[in-house]
Every structure is written in C-alpha cells, then in structure tokens.
Amino acid sequence: MADELFCKVLSIGIKCRECEDRRANVRLTVESRSSSNPVHKKELVVRLSDDTDPFFLYNLTLGEEDFQSLKNQQGLLVEFSAFPQRFIDLLEQCILEQEKPVPRFLLQLAMSSNALDCMPASLNIIETNPFKHLIHLSLKxxxxxxxxxxxxxATCIKNLKLENCTLKEKLHKSEEDLSKRLGVTQQ
Amino acid sequence: MADELFCKVLSIGIKCRECEDRRANVRLTVESRSSSNPVHKKELVVRLSDDTDPFFLYNLTLGEEDFQSLKNQQGLLVEFSAFPQRFIDLLEQCILEQEKPVPRFLLQLAMSSNALDCMPASLNIIETNPFKHLIHLSLKxxxxxxxxxxxxxATCIKNLKLENCTLKEKLHKSEEDLSKRLGVTQQ
Structure with missing residues (x-):
C-alpha cells in the first residue's frame, strides 16, 4: 500500500561529469509505503521521473534504519515520522524560488556520469546565500x-487507461446532452 | 520504420508443461520493418501481447535468411515477400473458426515451462481434421x-497519450458546441 504525499513537476539542475550542466523539468514523487513483511514497517519512496522521457527513472527507498544513518551523516534533527513533511516543505521552497532570476533554494541532481554505470545520483536541496552553498539535504x-x-x-499505463476511460465517458455524456439539446431546439 | 500489417485480439490456446492448458485472449501484431543497416533489409516482426497484462510479451524477428531456414524446415512453398500475407490469411482462418464449438483451425502457444527460463515458445497454427492435427506453421x-x-x-504509453489528447480535444469541442447551443436556446 502506497500513500502519495507529493507529486509535482519541478525545475531541477542536472549536473554530470561528462555533459554540460542543464535545467530540466522533472516529476518528483514522494510516497509513504508500508511493507507487509515484517508487519508495520514504514518506508519512504522518492522517485524522479520525466513525463517526456519514459526511460528516465531514479528511485530511493528509505526505511527507518536507513534514515537513522542518513540522520547521523547529515546531522538532521527530525525523526523519521516528521521527515517526509520537512522534505516536502523544502521542495515547496524550491518551487517558490524556481521562477526567480536568482533563486535562493535550488534542487539539483548530481550524477557521477551516465546512468548506465549504476552509480547513485545525489538529489541535493541547496540554499545559496552571499557566502556559500548550503546543502540542506542530499539523498542518494x-x-x-x-x-x-x-x-x-506498467503503473503509468494503468493510470492512462483509467484517464482514457473517464474521458470517453465524459465525451459520450456531452455528445448525448448535445443531441438532446438539438432535438429540443428542432421541435 | 515499421509497417503494421495485422493487429487483432485472438483467442489462443496456451499449453505449458507445468500448468493446465487454458484459453486466453491475446493481441497478435505482425509488422514489416526495414532495418537501416544494411540498407533495404526487410524483417518481419511477430508480437504477442496481452491488453490486460503489461508484462506478457513474446517476440519474433524474422529476417530473409531466417525465413530460408524456416522454409526448409517446415517445407513452405512461398517466398519471403509472400509469406506475411499467407500467415495473415491463416490467422484470419483461426478468427473465423474461434467461435465455433469444434474449431477446425486453432492458434496455440506451446511453452516449455515458465517464461523466465528464456526458452522459446512455439506459436502454432493447427488444423484438426478427423484423422490428425496438421501443423500449418510453427514459429519460435x-x-x-x-x-x-x-x-x-513506452510505445504503448506514447499511443495512449495521443489517444488521450484526441479525446480531450473532442470533449472540449463537444462542450463548446453544447454551451453555444444553450446560449442560442436561451436567447
């Protein structure tokens, strides 16, 4: 069972060793998932995808234990339960700033090289002040x-088919209304 | 460049060693494709997919040389250029017969065991007469x-998105017509 907490298209800076830095619009999804085995284990899923490129996909599944080491490494002060909302708050900050000429908060994806070598990429939330770049969070x-x-x-296809179905129903209803209305007018 | 010659949902008998025989509705697509390297090389692509199961996929790519060995093995009397249409004629025969209580022509997919072992499956077109089962064609x-x-x-998603777009446009047009019509009536 997955519970979608956040799903928006954001502007992201993509940095990789062998290509030029560029900006891209990427869909960032945050889900809370409870795995069934062992019972009551909660996981946070962070996913980057691209609506225009079906093969662009980056994933992180963060369990409570993984979070503890992340917390220690990066000196976080929140608990696992509060983390998703704080992460989302930071993402909303980035959205607020992304249209500005000099955004204070930036989302960045730093890749070691191409995606094929299976090295993790870092998703960084960076605040830029006059003195330095502050990394608020870095997820692998x-x-x-x-x-x-x-x-x-396969999940995308399921959702597209559902949307398609709803559209067909709406269209059918609208055309029916129209032909009824035409019937009334002609009488 | 692919040229779609046939794309229909057919009833097919699925036979595998470790499970019971069953019938399923499967989409069979036949495409003619010219590969760009070397130039002018034509290939025939046969694909089995299932509209209700995104992970069900069986493929055959048949080049002219592969066809020569198929021709020798199975004693075919047609050339590569005429083969696709003869194959499609046989498929249409199966469609004509598939609703009958005792179909004379049957499409069968025979799998060695589960799909994970990467052994090829045989797509057979079988005619049953009072004396025996005649295999007209068997493709691996x-x-x-x-x-x-x-x-x-990814291709399915592209097509679904296109269909979705067309539906949205139609719906928009229909709703516009309806509101215009309402405007006229109320005057």
Missing part, C-alpha cells in the same frame, strides 16, 4: 533498472 | 526481456 537515488522501469511504466 | 517466439518489455510499454 539509484537509476532504475530495466525491471524497475518496466514496473513503473 | 522469445519471451520479452525486461528491456524489451520496457521499450514496448
């Missing part, structure tokens, strides 16, 4: 394997 | 790898 995401991408695309 | 198809499925699903 893995490029999706063929199998990950396959499963992700 | 490979279960799609994660990478194959990924690419196939």
């Amino acid at each position: 995401l893995l490029a999706g394997s063929d199998s990950d991408v396959k499963k992700y695309l | 198809l490979l279960a799609g790898s994660d990478s194959d499925v990924k690419k196939y699903l």
